[in-house]
Structures are given as C-alpha cells and as structure tokens.
Amino acid sequence: MIKKLSLFSLCIGLLGFVSCQQENKTLVKPKVVPEFYELTAPELLDKIKGAWAAQTIGVTYGGPTEFKHNKRIIEDYESYLHHTQWNEEILPYWMKNHRTLYDDIYMDLTFVKVLESEGLDAPAESHLKAYAEADYRLWHANQQGRYNYLNGMGAPESGHWLNNPHADDIDFQIEADFAGIMSPGMPNVALEICDRVGHIMNSGDGYYGGVFVAGMYSHAFVEKDIATIIHSALNMIPTKSTFHQCITDVIKWHEQYPTDWKKNWALIEEKWGNDIGCPDGAYRDFNIDAKINAAYVVLGMLYGEGDFGKTLDISTRAGQDSDCNPATAMGILATTTGLSGIPAYWLQGLTSIEDINFSHTEMSLNKVYQISYKHSKELILKNGGEIKGNKIRIKTAKSLVAPFEENFPGYQLNKKVNINKRLSFKDNDPTNGSQELEYNFNGCGIVLRGSVGKVGENNRWNNLSDVDPMKDFFFEVEFSIDDQLEKTMKLPLDVTKRALELFFKYEIPPGDHTLKMKVLNPNKGATIWISDMVTYKKD
Template sequence: MKFPNDYMERLYGGWLGKVIGVIHGANIEGWSYERIEQTFGEITDYPYFFKHFAADDDINGPALFMRALDDFEPARLTAQEMGHTLRNYTGEGHGFFWWGGYGVSTEHTAYMNLKNGVPAPQSGSIEQNGRTTAEQIGGQIFSDCWGLVCPGDLEKAAELAGMMSSVTHGGDGIRGGRFIAACIASAFVRERIEDIVEDGLPVIEETSDYAQMARDVIAFCKQHPDDWREAFAYVKDKYGYQHYEGVCHIIPNAAVIVLSLLYGQGDFSRTINICNMCGWDTDCNVGNVGTILGVLNGPEGIERKWTTPINDFVCCSGIVGSLNLQTIPQLVTDTARLAVKLNDEEIPGWEDILQDGSTHHLHFELPGSTHALEWKYRGNERILLANTSREAYKGRRSLQLTAPSVFTGTTFDVFFLTYGSPSDFDDSRYDPDISPTVYPGQTVEAWLKLDESVGTGLHVRLFAEDDLTGRRLYSNLFILNGEWQKVSYRIPYADDFIIGKIGMEYAVSGDSSLREKSFSLKWFLDEMKIYGPADYAIDFASQRMEKWNALHQTVSQLTYLRGIWRLEDGRLAGGHGFEPAECYTGSHRWNDYLFRVKLKPLSGDHHSVLFRVQGAMRSYAVGLAPGQTIALHKNFEGYRELESKPFPWKHGIEYEVEVRVQGSLIEVSIDGNAALRFRDEDAPYLRGSIGFGNSGGSRTAYSSYQVRSLV
C-alpha cells in the first residue's frame, strides 16, 4: 500500500472532524429532533462552547484502542490482544466508557466478561450477552482509528474494526464498526460522498439488518433529494428507537449517519449540522461523520468557526495519565507512526517528524495547526495565533503571533497546558484523571523570529509554571530580532512542583517615545520541543484533593485503576481493595530511571511500588509481601512473582524503597541496603510510568517519592 501524497493533511482533517463532531453533539446527546428544533431552530454553529472540552468516550476509544498496534505485532493481531488493549487502558468502573451496569452498558458488560475469564470475541458476542446488549452503538463510535491507519485499504480497515468491535459487540454492533472504518478508508481516495457510502457496504453481510437499513436510506435519499427532514421522518418511522431495545441501539443512529452524509453533499458544515439536528446519539453520530468529511475535505475544507474554539486541544480519560492530555497534531503523529508500522511503508517528507522522540514537538507543518497554544495578555487585546506558510525555520510552515495593540513595557504570555485540573474544564464528563506531560529536568527549546517590519525589541523568557502554587521557574532572558533564534531552557530539579503550563513570557522594549503610542507586534514560532529525562521529587503533603464532582475526587497528578486513594495527614493513603488497588503518575515514555519511595505498611500483607507501568495489564511491582519477604512481580494480565527474598518488615514502620531500572536490569534496595537484583530476559518492559499499589485489603501510606534519570 502506498500512502496518498496528502495523507498527513487528510489525517489531520479526520481527527479534527472527529473532535469537532463529538463536541458539536456532546451537550445535546440523547435529545430528540423536536427538542433540538424547539431549542435551537436551525443549527449552524456549536450549540455550546467549552473553555476546554473534557474527555468523552467517543474520543477515548479511537485514541487509545489504536495503541494495540504499538503494543503488539500488527500483522498477527488477534481479538484476544484487542481485549487486552481495552483492559490495559481502562480504569475499572470509571472513566473511558459509560459504566451503566452489566447487561445494560455494552462496554461495562464486555469488560466484566474479560475480567472474569470470558475471552474475546466471546466477551462481546450475542451468544454471551444477548442481541440487545451486543448491538448497541459502541462498535461504530470507536472505529474511526482503523480507517485512519488504512488509507484506501477498505478490507484491512474493516478487518481491524471488526476485530476490535468483537471484543465488546456482536452482530450489527460489529458491522457498524466495519462500515464506518471502510468509509473513512475510502474517503482518502474518493471524491464523491455517494461513492464513499457505497464503499462501506461490501464489507458487511448483504443480508444483514444494517445493510438493509443503509440501502433503504440510500434509496429514499435518491427519490427525495431536496429535503433531509423528509428523509429523517422516514428514518424515524421505519428505523426509530421505538423498534429496538436497549439504551442506544446502533441501527437508528447508523441511519442518521447515512442520511446526513448523503444530504450533506460532501460539505463539512452542512453534514455535521444535519447530523446534529436529527438528534438521538448526537456526539457519536456527528463524530463519525466528522471524521469521514474531515478526511474527504482535509483541514482546509473545515471552516475556522469549528477549529478555532477547540484550538487543537484533546482530553482523554484512560488510566495512563500522560496520554490523557494531548493535541490533535500529537494524535496525528501517533496515528501516522502506527500506520507506518502497520503498512510497512514510509510517508515521504514526514520521516523526521515521525521519528522525533520528543515529549512534545510543535512543528506547525499541518495547515491551520496551533498545538493548543494559548495566550494571556495583561491588557484587553487578543493575541492572534495563525498558522502560516510565510515563514518557517524548518519545513514549510510556522506559527505567526500578532499582538494588534501594544505599548513599550507591555508583557504577555503564550503557553500550553501540560497538566489539567478541574478548574481548567467546564465539566467532568467521562472522569478524566491527568498526569503531567512535562517534568523538572527536561529541556524546552524553540525557534523564534521577530517580523522584519517591527521596529522595537521583544524580550522573552521561557517558563514552567507550578499548577498548585502558580510559582514559575524561568530561563535566562533572550532578545529577539529579525533572524531565527534558538531559545532553550533546561528546567532545573525541583521539589513539589507539578508543571501545569510551559510557555514564553514576552516583554516589549523600545524607544521610550513609544511608551504612549500603540503599535502592532508580529513574530514567528517554530520547532518548539520538550525532551529529556525527569528529575524531581514530591512530598504528598504538598498535594491536594481535586474535586471534579461529588463522585469524582482524586489526588492531584494521579490516575487510578481501582481502590480508594486519598490524602490523609500529609500522606497518600490508599488501597482497601481485595483486588490489586493501584494508582499511577509520570510518563509512559520514561525508560531508565531511579524511583525512590517512602512507604509505611498500615495493615495487610501487600505493599508495593510500581514501575515501567504501561497500563493496567503491563507493569512491574516490588514491595513488602507475605511471609516477611520483599518480592518482585511482573504484570501481564495478572501478576506473577519473578523473585523474592526474606525481609523482616513490620506494620507502622516507614521504609525507603529504591528501584533502579536500566534496560532489562532491575535493582531494588531498602533503606540503602541492596535487596533484589533481577534481569528480565522475557519480553521486558523498557518504558513506562510509576505508581503505588497494594492488594488483599491492605492499606499503605506513602509520604514522598523521587524520580531521577540514570541516563
């Protein structure tokens, strides 16, 4: 397979369309056509605006399920490995999905089946769960990613979508996933929306209810081409909710997707507005058609009224916290890397960007991209951020920043979020828990250039801002001019510092005669990168409980699998669960590091620290264990012991546990004394975050921890 020449741009359009569609429909999800019409009339814009949109299951699924291609060998991927992926990135009973009850929520049902030993694809099948549960909408709404990694290859896209959908669904629940993935794959190579819809049909059984519905809607649209409302009346009568059981059946919503695609006539805005006005499961339906139309038209075919409010920002709610705060260009890069791996084919002209290992890489090569940069100006004027081809340090594009009205002495910030707490969002939606994406010890660099028409100086300092206190760490001062200039800053070691923002603080200098005169300021930003190892320490007495809502309250910077985790007397206290109770922080990218933790066993026999955590199903744990031992375990769908040695630990005594991981070598000491040394030669985990855990009803208190690089 050969990637289309404009694959990256269309891929960006697809992810933009997905996120736009989900946000467009989010706050009217479940509304009827009549209620929407009475409330809004003709929808032409977002019904609601968000300062930052919180996580949604429609984005969680495609953003995280595609990681199966990273964790396993794509050519030999199985439904069982897809099931592993689902459990690996999902916290139990919270976040990611709608946890509506066994036999009610399809994903909840499949998760519990998998957990209790029912393998995929039986876990999602009609035979296991019944037709009503198996044929709800989830297989359709999570399948965008498979079309995005298979441009033009409809069969492969449908095969992957069907495999993933089979973990949670059966029957038409699987067919919907195959249909959507095939349509997205088709949109990379087709020009007419009618052809795209037709391309989705051969990958599902011709005699199925799903295929019959699609053919009926297509036929009606051909006979009545001028009025989508007439077509929706037909859909509501023949395929409405009244004909199907369950909370959100796939057939009515798939009919709305087909209808809106055909009546939208390939126009992005018209299509997503029609889809939203039909009602029912709006965020799911508009998200799917948004992906298809985004790929078909590319980013330049999407009006700025849709892209500007979201500003490339994406939030997810899996349990790997450093994957929960992203940007759409980051998702595009990750998707493209997986597409390269899947198809064993390079994307010409993008090799350097796809092979870059930086934590963040703001390259602006995607038309219109902003990488979720924001501004804070201590006056009343906006700072305008615009992707431009006028200037570039590297490649073809950069970000142009314009302050329309400034004076000598004006100061302002340009930054992006590297951590998110409740105050950054309007709601909790699917319970996001976030770990920082940048840490003390890492290096920030960027290339800046002052527009040649500007006759004044612009001073800049890079900064890292603590989310808990607002305190900033600053670089040296740089003075910009009309040439591209590199500015860089290695963030120093810091205690109790959660980096919530990375940015640039600007100050306007110049002739004092300009002080009372307003003037416009313009400059350019390109190739901003953050890279390097972490070097920091946290005392839990400095942390806070973050209240998202009455039921969702978590410790700052931590995500959790299960258990009750709280701050008590300045310590992280938690566990309580008879199954492994775990919480995590740090980056999934970390490789070789030292992890030092002070912990106190309060009750029970299992008190651990976790490292190289790659999710709920993949990690190492070492800690105080039954029989007065210290034990090292490896988790792959359940922990197994690698090594243990006697250690006479006692409840109520604080111990300092230190773990050093270099490549496959694991070294553990307690209170400065060597305890375990083990080399894992059996598919070792070479990267991953850190965490805390226990089991068997144990309770543990953790007072502090430290992370230092061994590179």
C-alpha cells in the same frame, strides 16, 4: 455459533473473507480502479489530521444534545447550544471542563496505544485487556464486554449476543475510526483490524457499524464523492444483514426525497426506530442501536452535500446519540478534504487544545496525528504499497465482505414487567430467607434489570471512593430457571466492574418459566434494586 466465531477471529485471513465475498452484489457500477492510489506524504498527514480534529469538533458540537432528543428531531424553532455561536472558546472549555464527553475518542486511543506498544498485529486479547482493565467508566456493550473479561471470558465470546445483551449497540461503531484512519485506501486492512477489535464488545449489527465507519474513513482518503464513499463502505457489509438493509433504505429515500431530510428521518423512524436488543431501549424512546445511529450519520452526510455546517447540523438534529453521530460524519468528511480543507470557522479554538491529552490517556491530538501517520505508512508498505520520499503509492485490492452474523434472530419484545423492589438485609446471615425471590414469565429470553448500591447512597451509579470499606464488595447471586441453575452473577458495588443488568438469558425453550434468584452473601451495608423484567418471544 460462538465456537465458529472464535475460530474465525483466531484464524482470520484472506481466504476466510474471500469465501464470503459472493454475499454482496455491488450497489453501484464499480469504477475502474487503478493499481495504485497516489498521495503525497503531506496530503496523507493532512487527511489524518482532518479526521481526528473533525471528530473532536463534531463530538463537542453535539455534546450538549446527547440523548436529549429521542424519537424526535431537534426542530427548526429549537435552539441548541453551539449551533449559532461556534467560537474559539468552545473547544477549550469542553476539553478542560467536560473531559468525559470525549469517551468515544479516548476509547479509540486505547486501541491506538495497544497497536503502538505491541505492534500492528496486536491480538484481540490485548485490546480487550487494555480497555477492560482501564479505570474509566463504560456503558452498554463496552461495559458488558469488560464484565465478561473480568469474569474469565475472552474474545470473541465477550461480544457475542448470548453473552452480551448490548451486542447490537453503537459502542464499536463510535470507536472504529482509528481502524480506517490507519488504513488509507485499504478497506480490507481496516476490516481485518475491525475483526480483532470489534468482537471484543460487539457482534452482528453492532460489529457491522464499526466495519462501516472504518470503511468510510478508509475510502475517504482516496475518494471525494460522499455517495461513493457510503456505497463502497456498505459493500463491505452482508446484504442480508439488517444493518445493510437500514442504510440501503436511507440511500433509497434520499433518492426519492433529495431535499427533505426530515421526511427521510421520519421513514427511518417508522421502519427502524424500535430497539430490540438493548434492554435500556426496550419499550422506550431511547435507542442506542448501531444501525439507526449509523442511519443518522448517513443522513447528515448525504443531505449535508459536502458542507461541514449542514453535515453537523443534520446529523445532530436527528437525535439519539447526537454527539457521536456528528463526530463520525464530520470526521469522514474532513478526511476527504484534509485539515486544510475544513473552513476556518470550525477550526476556531483547535490549536489551543491540540496538545491537551484526552481524559484517561497520555495522548493528545498532536500525538495521535503522528502515531496514525506512522501506522498508516507501515500498513501501506506491509500491503504492497510504496513510499519514495514524499510520494506515496497505496496498492489497491478487491474489496472483501465481512462474514454474516446475526444477533437475536427472529426475536421480538414480548413484555416488560415493572418490579421496582429493593432488597435490604438486616444482617449478613444467608439463612434468613429474605434473599430469595422468584418471578414467573413466558418467552424464549429474559433480562432482569436493576442495580446494586451502598446503603445510604442515593445514586447507585456513583462510584465509591478507594478508601471506602465497601469498595470491593460484590453480591453473589444464583439465578435458576425452572430449578435449573443458569449462572451465578457477581454484582460489584464498583460501577466500573459491574454488569449493567442483574441477569439475562436467551435461547430458552419457548413457554412458561420460573426465574429464581438467591443472594448467597447478603450484606446489611448494601442493597439490590430490581427495576423491571423484559422478556422476548420469537416470530
């Protein structure tokens, strides 16, 4: 399966997508599509500005609530920062003092920079290299993709679920905005860009989340009706995917309960609220899965009814990744209206931050406005459109459907065993025997969770200074199942280079097994902490 995905990514083209086009049935009766969409150059730039600015506003609005309300909404009686006190000081305060809040945007900008530097056909390998070698902190699918790259694995294998436990997580979904913003009215172009970039860290539903978001942005340039934008983007996703099924449910429940978003939220939670893939979400309320967070985006967009305040409020109050979700919803809504259509209330403080470079980049809002504008015009011309003076004509095309992918097929959570064991070493002698452990388990998959750290460091996720002699140290640990060596993991103390899990393995023959780990290079200055073991079974 990995080999097939790799071939697709290298040979992506029209025929590959057309062969998948019969996968979906149209969700709504198609409108008569003209041969060209028409915009003026100022309208196009205004919409691009709206998309990027509203993203920034949305992530700032929801930032203080991120992952603080899991498996529950923010109730009417609960006050949360910003919702009643938006003013001109909020955007500059957060942009200057909480710069890592905007990680979803500076990841977007990493890919924008690659396209600007290498051209719009820059390959997946360039995007993978750019973010994997960057010095910013990453999490979930992004961090595992980085680890895979740093240890010799390329795309799309780096994002495949057999190599990435977080393949269904939200990562690409919150980083795919750029692909839709640079592809106005050209969802097939956005889809091709998504294939190149999205598979470096995600696959399956995690990949579809990015396709869906990019598709909504693309359609929002030429369509104002929110429901139509959602339907059109969803038609890019295979109907048999759980991502498609989840969003279809949200749409259906909106039709049944058109004025009660909380009822819809409860139904989403009941059916889709338990994460399977992400080890951090196993048997916990925490859920960073792409589809449920996309459901919250759609929830905000449908019940927001085109109102910026309501859209922000609902997509934030749905919980979980409640800074990225309102950022996505707000960005797509603002693409329909343009920057000029965002109410002045929400634009307070914007001009004071438009020239501030985002963290870890040399790119500000004012810079990315112009870069995306340039990229969009290049793609319009490249794909049969016309630009004459201020008049822009975008060539339409029949929408294509992404090929079907499925992560963790038939998998269910089996058991979580708390271990809570710290390995410390009295010396650096690999023959002293204290570095070998074994655990019995039953199932078809296993994840061993934990971390490594420097002795004396209370927070194992704080990075060491560049001058610390332990900065470049990494444990080498052999992991075997039933006395068969599976892999040797490098476990760096440097958090930017570390995998989030100590070990994982899927597609093991169902049954009883023994996992053994052996530390090859014990170091008295470092420790390994084993938190728990998550196992899987098949239905």
